[in-house]
Amino acid sequence: MFSLSSCKKFLDIIPKGDKIPTTLTDYEAMIRDEYGNQRTTITQAILLLNDKFETSANLNYYPLYTANYFWNEAADRIALNNSDETTYYNAYTAISTSNLLIEHVPESTDGTPEAKAEVVAQAKVLRALNYYVLANYYADTYEESNAATKLSVPLILSADINAPYTQVTIKELYDFMLKDIDEAIPSLKATSATALHPNLGAAHALKARIFLTMGRYNDALASANQALTFNDKLFDWTQFYATYKTQIEQPDVYTNAPSPMGFDFVENYYFRHGSSYSSGRESAIRTDRATRFETGDARFASRWKLRTVAADTYFTSITIGFFNYGGLTTTEVYLVKAECQARLHDVPGAMNTLNAVRVKRIFPANYTALSAANTVDAVKLIQRTKSNELINNITTFADRRRLNKDPNYATTMTKTENNQNYSLSPSSHLWTMPFPQGAFKNPGNGTITQNVDK
């Protein structure tokens, strides 16, 4: 009736709709998976910085939001962070994809060795970038004095079920990120398949960011300069404003100009979404935060407009599309370079670099080239521009944490809301986020220790 082999043949059918990945193309496609691998959510960092306007309803809804937004040091954020926090889950999902690519791409069935090596290298840059976010969110900032003793986040190198991992020290993790990038650079190209695929510029830009966080200014400057050889273009926001002037300035009307900060943004080394991976508007900005932008900032004026709804007043977003919040851009590299120049006592050079960015931002009527008397003043000016330029970006949060450790730059944040005064000290434990309970209680094959008490 039925021989055993024909039985096997009858049953051995591959399901349609899904695919067992085998070819290089099958694997490379995972880099294009924006939802899974190309977004960075840093909700609590943004709330702590008080940049974003948050509705009272939302604050009521999530007690953890309230704790960070109102700088409540008494709050037990470990208990409040009782969910599957996206920051953690997304970063490790992306890391898992990188691990899978690094392990399986070399044995994929088609593609040249060169092409395979490039995908592996891209996966390594992505892995380093995700670890950077985790390290600057769930662990303390890098300080040479204690980096080798303080714990960072779990370092996992495999996509297998039940793979072991270690929660390494901060130093070990930074060394690992740098090693990943260094291993990647020889196989990367100046241009890559899409904005989602890291290229050489992206690798150097990320390296510059990491070195700056470590306070290794010489290395950071070298990497920044390297990155700028691949792309040094800056977007002209004054021109953008001019294009949309009528629609922006129409009273009581809030239209949407297309966001220029998407996949084809001229400043991109590498594009990565923020918390939203679909087309939409940006977060609204607090009115007191808006005052910290320079007068005549076209980049600000093109993106936000004052609006009152019911009892709330805030700057609402007036562009729509995609925004490179999680990736790497020339602006950041210019400003890393500027800070390194200032730190290395080339104050005029630093100011030149800063002004190169500012001239594309500030309306000609308001623009004057800035100069600074010393390193500290220069760094402060550079940081003002950087925190505005990279608002709602992990770099702003990482810079704040880093500078808080230096008495020259440490600042206490203050605000008044509902007739109550609030303040956040630079040494507050709130600057490090607790691991979410979902991860903490379900650690898998390893152990996780909280880096903050509450």
Next chain:
Amino acid sequence: MKLTTFLLLAFIIPVSASTYAQKITLSAKNAELIRIFDQISDQSGYDFIVTASMLRNANKVNINVKNAALQSVLEEVFKNQPLEFSIENKSVLIKKKSPDFIDDLINRFQEINVRGKVVDEKELPLPGATIRVKGTKKQVLSNSDGIFNLSNVDDDAVLVISFLGYQNKEVAVGENMGLIKLTEQTGQLEEVTVSTGYQNLPKERVTGSFSSIPAKKLEQQRLSSLSSLLEGRIPGYNNGLIRGTTSMRGGTTPLYVVDGMPVENTRISSNGSLTENIPGLNLEDIESITVLKDAAAASIYGARASNGVIVIVTKKPKQGKPQISVSSTFTLSDNTVYRDNLTSAADIVDLEREWEANNSNLRGTGAAAYAANILTNVGYQSQGIKAILAKYAGTMNQAELDAKLNQLASAGYQYYDDVEKYSKRSPFYQQYNVNLGTANEHNSFYSSLTYRNNKFEDKYNDDESLGLNINNTTRFNKWLTLELSNYFSYSGTTTQTYNTLSPQYSFLPYDRLVNEDGTNFTSTAASRLSANTMTLINNNGLYSQDITALDEQGRNLGKSKNFTNRSYAKVNADLTNWLSYKSTFQYEFNSDRFNTLYDKNSYYVRNRVNSFATKVGTGPVVFNLPYGNINYDQNQFTNSYNFRQQLNVDKTFGNKHNLTAIAGTEIRNTKLEYAHDYLYNYDPMVLTFDLLNAKNLASLQGPVLGGGYFSNSDIAGRSEVVNRFVSFYGNAAYSYDSKYLFTGSLRWDRSNLWGTSSKYQDQPIWSLGAGWNIYKESFFDVSWVDVLKLRVSQGIGGNIAKDYAPFMTANYSSNNNVGGLQGSIGTRPNPLLSWEKTTTTNAGVDFAIFGNRISGSLDYYNKKGKDLLASTMGVPTEGFGYSTYAINNGEMTNNGIELSLSADVIRTNDLTWNTSLQYAHNKNKVTYVNVEAPVYYLQLDYPQAYPRIGNPYNSIYSYQWAGLNADGLPQVYNEKGEKVLNSPATLESIVYSGSTVPTYSGSFNNLLEYKNFSFSFLLTFEGGHKMRNTFLPVLGSAYNGALGGYVTQITAVNNDIVNRWRTAGDENRTDIPRLVFAEDPAYNSQSAEIYQKADINVIDASNIRMRNISLAYRLPKPIVKKAGLENVRFQFNVENAFTIAASKEAKYLLNGYRPANFVWGVYLNF
């Protein structure tokens, strides 16, 4: 046939003894002749020489002699025997009597001609009844008047009269026998056979747990759906499940078998998930339904048996004249929109006034600006709140406001009245059936046609179906038969996609669907959208966003057309009289076409086109999606084939040994194909459509209104699923003397659905069973017990999840932002994936007492599920934090008892009353899983993904209620027993509050027949289970786009809200929290959540339902006869007459307030 010959060999009873009595003393009643020989031999020392075949025709012996001579004793013994004896040399030789001429002559004279008429209980003739002379082959059929003639019959012969569906009757012959009345077979225990789909077994020989629905009970109700036939008729069947839930991630629905072959009506949905449906058939064709519940009954179905099997056998015609049945039913019901427990317009206005009183933004200097701003941004859409705000904004004075609010408050349930009046209608269901059958000894043909037309409550919801069944069996010769069968069904359904009870804008009881002047009410865009959005719409020339609910409800109707065909061919070859070969090939084909033409005038199209309008810079407005009709087509094809070959053995030997066995192979292939397509700016007349720049739509630049979401599935979608099985199976049943029964079965299944590990592939599914017909034992002599049987069985049933695969798979789709394909890991590799195993142990007893007046059965079962697909938590650090994935790692038990009792309380000619009771108890318990909710609220929201060991699988979890606090806010206990106002956020604070599956269920059924009237009712009950009360006396929250956050929604809710906390001290009186609006500092989603999820809102779901009441009248036979008919019955039914539940909330959530259906039916037989 040669096999039996060795049993005919002669045998001798060799008896040797030393001392013998010369005289014989013997007393026996109804003794076997051989026993008498034995005793005589013992006493006399004489040997008896006889052959077994002679003894077969011997009569039983009655004798009572004391000290009699051997010769006279033997003469006495042989007096009435067809045998004679001779004594030779201390032996008694026995041979057949040879009739001499005189005897022959006497016999001849003793033969008579017999005449009679076979009738039923109502003295109507039974044509085609068989009249057989007992012990001979002589037989005759009654003619169309029930009359028969038999010639040359022994005057002491006995006639056996039989007719299908009636009890056999034996009567002594007479020349004119007059009327011979047969009584109909009733009650479960009189059923002759049970069908497993693979074979038909005599009921007395089975060891498994089977339940059947007698055909007579089906007559009592409208045949509206298969599940309505099963509910209340099968103990242990509840809500589509047999004996509880047996799987966590796999299927839980039983396997349906129609005429011996499994029928899986699986569909694939647009999101790729699979749904199991009940098979299609003309319900009027059902002859019997048998439910196989335990392993001995069901495990022959292998990997799909663990949820139970429902075997449906369709009607076959009887020999004799053609049988034609015609029936029609009309079902009417009321349309009501239930509102009695809802807040009225006055209650709503009261809530809106409280919103005003509690809103601190309306105090002080900013109030006017705040009120004006909300009106500009349309933060609230309700008429009441808008009026209140208008007063603060200064466009209305207090008197005008009061007048307005009073007018609104007086509206009662105006909106619901309008819904009832303008968008609902009284449901009306029609059903017509004709079936005919004709059979002779060579051919049997059966065909039926059913047409249904249902008009549902929603004005544009209706469906229509036509089912045609054709079955023909040809007997080519003594040993070969071929059965060909075809079932076709065509149906069309219209589905209303727009519902006036969710009109895409918010409404309150005081709103209207029509204006005062009778025109349809329009919700204008300006009444819902902010001034800013209106400016964008108007300045950019976008399409109107107005909604006219009563116009919308007739648009965008979903139309489906379905064609189903199921055909099979069965060849049966009787190789010998005990061995047969059967081969069946079944092919099923379904085609579902679904179409929605989205009308360009509909709000859906206008809104969709607007959402893709863009404007870059000062450039013109571009409608990227062309304005016009949108045509959606969905096509689904399902085909499957099943090929089975089987050998059947049915052999009785030595009179007492019976062996039945089957062995076979089966292969099955099921393929599901799904496709959908959209055409834009479609002209249904000219059939033209536009090409789209789809990539552009998927990544819009500068959408005016924020942009719509456009993906590949807005152009087209495809999916496909293939399931394949190869199976080898066999079973055997042995019975000794019809008293002792042993059964066993074995099956191997392989499929493309599970892993390659031989650990599972070669493991058989098996069952063993034993039975004991105690009432057949000679020692069991209890005259009032008619049947008493014990059964035990144990075995395995399997179950599968059709959407899991053992490989690491990735899903791919196109990336419309950067191009190329994007891929993500779908399932992690799981080479150990296998079918789930459920071991069932069953013990039962069947009984009938007092002349079968009371009959029933009692079963105990214990089902142990192992290797069940259960959730395992993904480790977030490993990158799989969000996905729980399933591995064969769960264990769960179900145990329970089932009782079914039936009693003929009254059994007279004119009046009969049968009452039956069914009761089933089921206890489900998860005994092993390896998963714990990573976050507390998942335990509350997805209890089935995170079952707790020791609790039932379908559990409800909740917080422990701690009453209201002094401010009227809800409180629950945390894990330390402290009262808290926020979610305790620990798993320990979440407690088990009951199961959603009834622990007991059953039914009470009564049938009363008086002359031509019959009355019956079916009452079902279920209890011991809980439900979460979602009909709460609190206001919910929703995201309000205009206000950019969550706000309290004032909507119609449970009118108990009037008993809410209002002032201090009320917390001692009520558990209903105070109103908290979004503007209140106490506004907190967790506060609402703990109330919703508290155990006070887990309510008793026990209920009693009067499912069916029927009253039937049969026209008197003589009248019917004159009209050329066989039977005419008028029947009136009330379906779902009433529901009794533990609380009004439970009754509401159980749809207990739905009006009853009234059914009028006419049933004719020719």
